[in-house]
Amino acid sequence: MIFRILFLLVFLLIIEVYAFQAFKTLVKLKWILVTYQVISAVILLFILYSFTRFDSSVGQTKQTMFTMGLLLVVYVPKLILTLLLLGEDIFRMGAGAVNYFIASNDQDFLGSRRRFISQIGLGLAAIPFASLIYGITVGRYNYKVIKQRIFFPDLPDAFDGFTITQISDVHSGSFDNAEKINYAIDLVNEQNSDLILFTGDIVNTHAKEMNPWIDAFNRIKKHQYGKYSVLGNHDYGEYVTWPTKEAKEENFEAIKSLYGQIGFKLLLNEHTYIEKGNDKIALIGVENWGHNFKKAGDIEKASQAVAQDDFKVLMSHDPSHWDYEIKNHHKNFHLTLAGHTHGMQFGIEIPGYFKWSLAQYVYAQWAGLYENLGRYVYVNRGFGYHAYPGRVGIMPEITVIELKKGKNVA
Template sequence: MSRLIIFLIIFLVLDFYTLQSFRVIIKNNIITYVYIFFSLVVLGNFFYQILTFDRSNGIPFKFSLALSLLVLFYVPKIVVAVTLLGEDIFRFIVYINENYIKTANTEGVALQNRRKFISQIALGLAAIPFASILYGVIKGKYNYKVLKYTLHFEDLPETFDGYKLTQISDIHSGSFDNINKVEYAVDLINEQQSDVILFTGDMVNNKAEELIPYKEIFGKLKAKDGLYSVLGNHDYGDYVRWESKEDKHKNLETLKSFQKEMGFDLLLNESRYLEKAGERIALVGVENWGAGGFKTAGDLKKAASAIDKNDFKILMSHDPTHWERKVIEDDYHYHLTLSGHTHGMQFGIEIPGWFKWSPVKWRYKYWAGIYEELGQYINVNRGFGYLAFPGRVGIWPEITVIELKKGSNNA
């Protein structure tokens, strides 16, 4: 409850500054009252949804709507508040200088009035995140991007030179609201004509039934060497209240059967070999292993027990924290790890090949794209779907295509 009070105070401060900007520019009491009323409705509805949140139903639409409205209207207010706070600091410095530093001035001066053009600049700047978030909610969540990488390995088996894999992650089928867009994305995946398709967890938000409207669509995924998957933290149903442990277990078993029906070979701390012309690479899949309260069912040793240490290895592990804390230093040397989980926070700024930033970087060291450590690679997929906030701003839904090449990158 104390956290909610702190957040409420922060939101009210944002409203205080934005209201000042409105009143300086718009000399109309009716518009001002409408603004106050609408702000209170958005804020009040959000806190009401939090206080009445029912975990037994996962994340309901009304909560997602309340969150999207809060983000849409209060992120721009941060821009306004920061701009006007900067002006306040300037006004205060001028006031101190005129009244306490300039000794020639004995009469003193009043604090300067807020300048209209600063308020205009503040609202103009705020329009940028407002438009971006609005686009992210309406269009951005289905703005699928195919990201292609070529990775070189000296010890890649010869016959796998040029081998292509497609990775998707974090489908979160319970969040979708446009089945046609999902069909388009599945067609886009198939257009890549990769040798294998690998899904790295979070097929649903919480319940297997979320997948029912999309089973036939994802069942159309095709790859010559098959489809493989692992579980993510949301797939276990840990974030809802079940009537019994049996119901929770049944939900997970149903999800497993659905994945099998769609053609996925679900790896539960297991391995498979992908074979080609007498050579092979090992595909290893662990259950979710996460830190900071996330499920740690992954068992790397068990998953790799049936493969050889000298095999070329691809590891599927939902949470990139696993790679950071367990995989990199493992003596089996996992050439390529595929993860997801972070979604890139569904919010950030990215110029492909040049710059990427998201607040999620403060939580995860490896949060989007390709990273290399100790001669091993990880790709952190930005996610296929979305969760809680029904949109994506700057960090778009991702389909990853990775081509494996034998030899040095300098060759």
């Protein structure tokens, strides 16, 4: 822990030195420079103090989220400044070496820092600064309803036009605005879907986080064909230190009961059938299975009594499960619904044209619809937020999927 804090301190001090150089290049009034240094020092000390006070038995709190938000808002822009000025220093060193050893020029080895580089750096730094502030103040509750129509040649006739609303990654322990949450619940209800599915992470860690929000989520109306859910990786209480094994198990049982308290049937490596008219589809729910996370999901157990030719909708929280086990599975899971990634809550997305996030370097499937040999996975961007208390570019999502009979048109 001490080594981590020292490493963080050294890293942030380097950033501070470069950022101050850029600031000093443009500002000459001494009192402004001193004020900047004092504010920077206070923020740095507060961040370091907050990290030293982190309690591994409690996990994420409002304090840790505030600290993470402050860290990103202050130091991501300064990091951009640092990288730009570091690049300038490398150029200055190269130019100085040429002047000194080849041209035998007596001018200063490094030369003076150029004002316009600092101006460009501050201009570029203003973009993530404004974006991160927006993400905290507006973006985290800027809910989007995303509609997706998917065609399947072997969809049972009665389910042509069947609609599914998906929510995922609620992370109720992060919420702080009842009005916004109720607005999101209203959006869910307005979709009037046939079925609603919740693909895990109802809390950050502790079951009690959901207590203030049970009434709000109980407002999700009964859907004609039911309300079903699965567990996410955060639902197992894996990311804190528990006093006893029994305490962890008690919390886990309480978390599982939360889904029932808000009217969702929790599927634990099991399946059920959704019947409409003379037709049916299999709805399969597995516990969390992640390539780099808890592997409690058992697709064989969950689908043991499901026939090869049944139309199948699978709920699996982590999309890496689809990538590693599901997409080429012999039982042909037609549609998998996942979440987990949040799109890292930061990225650039122009619907239908372009999307980018750091999440794509970790997950092959990280947001939206993906296909492999006629089998699909849809990755929900998440209802809530975690760690960074905001969203930039990748907004909280309520998904509405319409199943259609036929072939997709390219």
